[in-house]
Amino acid sequence: MYDILIVGGGPAGLTAGLYNARARMNVALLEKMAPGGQVLTTDWVENYPGFPDGISGFELMDRMKGQPEKFGLEIRSEDVLRLEFRDDRKLVTTNRETYETRALILACGASWKKLGVEGESNLMGRGVSYCATCDGPFYRDQPVAVIGGGDTAVEESLFLTRFASRIYHVHRRDELRAVKLLQERAMAEEKIEFVWDSVPLRILGADGVEGIELRNVKTGETSRREVQGVFIFIGTLPNTELVQGLVDLDDAGFVLTDDQMETSVPGVFAAGDMRSKSFRQISTAVGEGAAAAHGAEKYVEDMQGV
Numbered sequence: 001m002y003d004i005l006i007v008g009g010g011p012a013g014l015t016a017g018l019y020n021a022r023a024r025m026n027v028a029l030l031e032k033m034a035p036g037g038q039v040l041t042t043d044w045v046e047n048y049p050g051f052p053d054g055i056s057g058f059e060l061m062d063r064m065k066g067q068p069e070k071f072g073l074e075i076r077s078e079d080v081l082r083l084e085f086r087d088d089r090k091l092v093t094t095n096r097e098t099y100e101t102r103a104l105i106l107a108c109g110a111s112w113k114k115l116g117v118e119g120e121s122n123l124m125g126r127g128v129s130y131c132a133t134c135d136g137p138f139y140r141d142q143p144v145a146v147i148g149g150g151d152t153a154v155e156e157s158l159f160l161t162r163f164a165s166r167i168y169h170v171h172r173r174d175e176l177r178a179v180k181l182l183q184e185r186a187m188a189e190e191k192i193e194f195v196w197d198s199v200p201l202r203i204l205g206a207d208g209v210e211g212i213e214l215r216n217v218k219t220g221e222t223s224r225r226e227v228q229g230v231f232i233f234i235g236t237l238p239n240t241e242l243v244q245g246l247v248d249l250d251d252a253g254f255v256l257t258d259d260q261m262e263t264s265v266p267g268v269f270a271a272g273d274m275r276s277k278s279f280r281q282i283s284t285a286v287g288e289g290a291a292a293a294h295g296a297e298k299y300v301e302d303m304q305g306v
């Protein structure tokens with residue numbers, strides 16, 4: 001039986017693994033793809049502390065993986081398919097076998113909702129972005145498009161005014177869903193031009209984004225905007241299928257925890273993008289991974305009467 005099993009090898013899971021392995025817990029991490037998580041899909045990271053000149057997403061995650069391995073973290077390439085909680089034992093079934101553990105740390109991340117249009121997937125990380133905080137500074141004095149009508153889309157559009165020369169804010173309706181205050185700010189911002197009743201048809205470009213083709217849903221007319229970046233904010237999907245019905249989730253399906261990162265089930269912790277919170281970044285995932293590791297360690301020690 002393990003002391004602690006970690007599901008997910010992104011920044012949150014790898015940090016939890018670092019703390020637990022260094023504390024000499026009997027711990028393993030289960031990751032269904034290459035360890036690294038979403039950061040592997042980003043070319044360059046400029047807002048992770050300690051790297052003043054920035055660092056490639058690949059190198060950052062290679063380092064984050066190497067550090068816990070140095071302390072003996074076992075990383076298994078397995079897809080976790082089912083969880084079962086039996087008082088002080090948790091059963092974790094993967095595509096290979098079933099493990100038992102005292103404590104469990106969930107760090108399965110989240111996925112951004114995709115538009116599903118031509119050009120989106122092949123230009124992701126090369127002009128197509130789902131995070132203005134992450135990628136906005138790369139578009140200094142360049143025109144960009146923002147897609148979406150909710151709070152996040154409008155907040156990110158406003159953030160992009162610090163860098164971009166022009167922002168075409170595309171929305172499929174003729175009014176925004178975002179709160180009034182944000183709407184007023186965006187309307188007053190001269191760099192933002194709203195393109196109403198419109199949906200993206202294609203993102204144009206070969207090695208980088210060169211433009212976007214739009215269709216007006218009322219008139220059927222198509223038009224193009226020349227932009228170097230397309231920021232898509234049509235929703236975030238938590239990777240929480242595994243815990244549906246097992247732990248408490250918020251209305252959007254993200255895992256609720258206390259400030260020790262413990263879920264509604266004692267001994268089951270969650271960290272990173274799958275948690276219910278407002279800011280999803282590498283640094284927040286890392287902090288929560290450390291807190292979850294600490295909470296899990298305490299839980300195991302209490303169980304063993306240490």
Ligand SMILES: Cc1cc2nc3c(=O)[nH]c(=O)nc-3n(C[C@H](O)[C@H](O)[C@H](O)COP(=O)(O)OP(=O)(O)OC[C@H]3O[C@@H](n4cnc5c(N)ncnc54)[C@H](O)[C@@H]3O)c2cc1C
Binds near residue numbers: 008030080272283
């Ligand atoms: C394109 C892009 C650029 C970004 N740029 C930045 C940036 O510049 N700065 C910044 O701070 N943030 C950035 N972010 C956000 C950042 O990547 C996330 O906030 C962070 O990766 C969250 O870490 P996590 O560990 O919670 O989840 P993730 O990174 O999503 O990792 C979760 C891991 O869990 C694994 N997993 C899921 N389910 C299972 C299962 N059932 N069994 C086994 N494994 C499973 C997944 O394969 C994945 O590897 C960016 C995100 C994207 C998409």
